[in-house]
Amino acid sequence: MLKRIVYGVSGAVIIGLGLFSFYAWNPSIDPITPPVKSDYSPQVIEQGKVLAAAGYCSTCHTPTGGTPYAGNYEMHTEFGTIYSSNITPDVETGIGSWSEEAFNRAMRSGVSRDGHHLLPAFPFEHFNKMTDEDIRAIYAYIMTSVPAVNQVKKENGIPFPLNIRWLQAGWKLLFADSDAFKVNENKSEQWNRGAYLAEGIAHCGACHTPRNALGGEKYDQMYQGADIDGWIAPSLTATSTSPIPWRAQDFYEYLTTGNSPYHGSAAGPMAPVMHKGLSALPEQDVRAISLYFADHSGANESDDPAANANLQAAIKEQHTQADLRIDEGARLYATACQACHYSSEELVKGRPLLTLGSATHLEQPTNLVNVILDGVRSDQGISGVVMPGFRDALSDQDISAIAAYLRQSAGQEAWPELQQKVTEIRNQPRFEQ
Ligand code: HEC
Ligand code: HEC
Ligand code: HEC
Known part of the structure; x- marks a missing residue:
């Protein structure tokens, strides 16, 4: 394992150094005075609140007992400890001076306002699937409705050379899916809505898709199960080891009540996903996500589990x-x-x-x-x-x-x-x- 990481890192170093030093550079985006509530309609701010919940922004940006969105939530990865940023609208230590353009760039390409690359512990390659309109709504909500808190981000505990920020450009090029969300014409509107939410804001694959030695999601094994934070996020596909296949209604029951009698309960890292995230979404959105995953699991909807x-x-x-x-x-x-x-x-x-x-x-x-x-x-x-x-x-x-x-x-x-x-x-x- 260590060898693979070392080889992979050397590869990333060469790519980063040789070909992409220009590509890796991003300009700083000028600071602005934070927007105010009256700049947006109440509907947009409300929409942003729902989406921020569905993206678990506060779960990752708030340590236990800490101030919401002020950062320093500690993430343990195999590459070291990473602390999340302060994303309250504090001008000095948060994102108070960020324009919508700077926020949009961070959400799409994982680049901070001053131009430095962000680590993929921040799931920007999923947020990139969102429409500009949805990203704008989240920006409007955070900038106008989250209280500003002055708190400096702790230094990440990532060892050299992985801590070289611009090497992330190589990582992104190799592993991040930078394509916009594509509608699948062969599937229903409801399926596509589920796909848009699951692949984008709700980033189910960030936990349920296995990763390669350098932490990139293996897109050819999407949703086939992975280790996360000392737990297993099980496969959500036909490779599931569950004795009873997951139908759309089983996903729906699990995602709305926290338990499927045929499968189990949402504990560990899945608990906030369900209780703080999906519970904020309108019912039809959770139905759409369930339908999308039932298609991956391949269960026969008309089967009666009681007769299994x-x-x-x-x-x-x-x-x-x-x-x-x-x-x-x-x-x-x-x-x-x-x-x-x-x-x-x-x-x-x-x-x-x-x-x-x-x-x-x-x-x-x-x-x-x-x-x-x-x-x-x-x-x-x-x-x-x-x-x-x-x-x-x-x-x-x-x-x-x-x-x-x-x-x-x-x-x-x-x-x-x-x-x-x-x-x-x-x-x-x-x-x-
Ligand atoms: C899985 C955990 C996780 C989730 C979920 C998450 N973030 Fe983050 N975020 C991070 C980490 C970790 C960093 C800092 C990365 C680094 O140090 O390079 C970060 C950084 C950021 C930054 C850059 C801040 C700066 O000063 O450069 C922004 C903006 C941001 N997140 C917004 C959001 C929003 C909005 C959401 C919800 C839609 C969200 N994040 C959800 C972990 C997360
Ligand atoms: C932060 C990581 C994380 C994210 C994000 C996440 N999950 Fe999970 N998920 C888990 C973990 C860990 C478990 C195991 C929980 C347990 O057994 O108590 C789990 C369990 C599940 C299960 C039960 C599987 C089984 O066989 O028992 C389903 C269904 C599920 N997740 C669906 C989803 C969907 C849909 C999304 C996106 C909307 C999602 N998850 C996002 C970590 C995550
Ligand atoms: C006092 C009652 C009680 C006792 C005793 C108890 N459990 Fe549970 N267990 C529950 C309940 C209730 C749930 C469902 C919790 C929920 O969904 O909120 C549960 C859930 C579970 C789950 C499913 C969690 C998941 O992630 O899917 C497992 C596994 C489990 N228990 C194992 C055990 C084992 C093994 C023991 C004995 C060492 C045990 N339990 C003792 C009440 C109990």
Whole structure:
């Protein structure tokens, strides 16, 4: 891995040095006096507020307990620590002196007002898919409605030579999709609306698309699942390991209620996406996103999951499990989990059937272990519904036994080196948002 990064970096250095030193340069755009509310119609500002929510700007630009949009949210990447910028309209430390032109350039090409390149931790290659009108609305909202806060951005902890800003020009040329959003004439208007939102402002692929050694999204494996912030963002395509295929209505239910009874809950980094982001969008927009992803997953909309053999098997399994397999994992499961995770003959929402859930079927135990350690807070998954965490109550050995037992009950191959992975997951930085 390290070798690949080093080779890749050297490649980027050569490209950056040799061919693109001119290309890499961007002019500074003159500062302006910030616009005021009366410069825009209330509808435009409201539209900007909705879009800013759908783009999770505040999630990435606000640390836990920090001031909204004032930056210094810490992002851990394999290249080092990155801090987000202050994007409040503060003239000195924020974007108060930015013209709409400067903001538009940053959103489209990841270039700051003074001309320096921004790191792709800021998902500009998705925001680039937006129309000028939508970018203008976000600008209008932030500049006129977010309170200005004076706070200096912390220095990124990115080692040399990756910290050389203009090398980003090489990265962008190699990996960033700089094309505008293209309407697919073969698909419906609703599908195209879903694609526009998912590929653009909601940037689902920033987490769900795997990345290459230099952090570029692999566009030929769009939405096929990736690691993000100590979690797995599962595949949203036909490569999903879920026993029940995702139909449009399953996506819609998951994205609006935080849980699909056939798949699981939106915890970890998916929780703010759903609760703070998609919840701001009008219903028809979330329907459009769901339709778009159902097309990727290839599920048959008229299939009834209740009649699916995998579902029947999982329900049957839970009635036989306790007597059949008296092992440590089964015993711990019966005492620590089963009281809440039961289902009768039918699935009950809010009582996830763990042998069916995505967390048990993914290639790695990451999400299952994260949930066992830290539970599901009331502002994650289904609103107001809590699952307690077992970080202090269960040892790594206990958690590993439960996970192994669930995996076996789900009819999946054992996860290798499970207990060691539980220890690693316990010790990784916790996702806080
Ligand atoms: C996934 C996290 C993430 C999301 C989501 C995100 N940003 Fe950022 N943003 C960053 C990071 C990190 C930086 C700083 C990058 C750097 O240091 O090069 C940044 C920088 C910026 C900058 C440049 C500021 C400057 O002074 O150069 C602007 C403007 C910006 N973001 C606007 C937005 C807006 C508007 C949204 C929502 C539509 C948004 N960001 C969503 C992470 C994010
Ligand atoms: C910040 C990263 C991030 C972004 C952005 C993101 N997701 Fe997720 N997503 C995740 C993670 C992590 C999980 C796993 C959550 C869990 O299991 O509790 C997940 C889970 C899901 C699941 C459940 C999959 C399964 O098999 O259980 C769906 C569906 C989903 N995301 C859809 C979307 C859509 C649609 C978007 C864009 C509107 C999106 N996600 C944007 C990180 C993200
Ligand atoms: C007090 C009740 C309760 C107990 C005990 C409990 N859970 Fe949960 N669990 C829940 C609820 C409720 C949810 C759904 C939470 C939501 O969506 O808000 C859930 C969700 C989950 C999920 C799905 C999360 C996702 O990301 O899809 C997993 C996995 C899980 N629990 C595993 C376990 C395991 C393993 C145990 C035993 C160690 C356990 N739970 C014990 C109530 C409980």
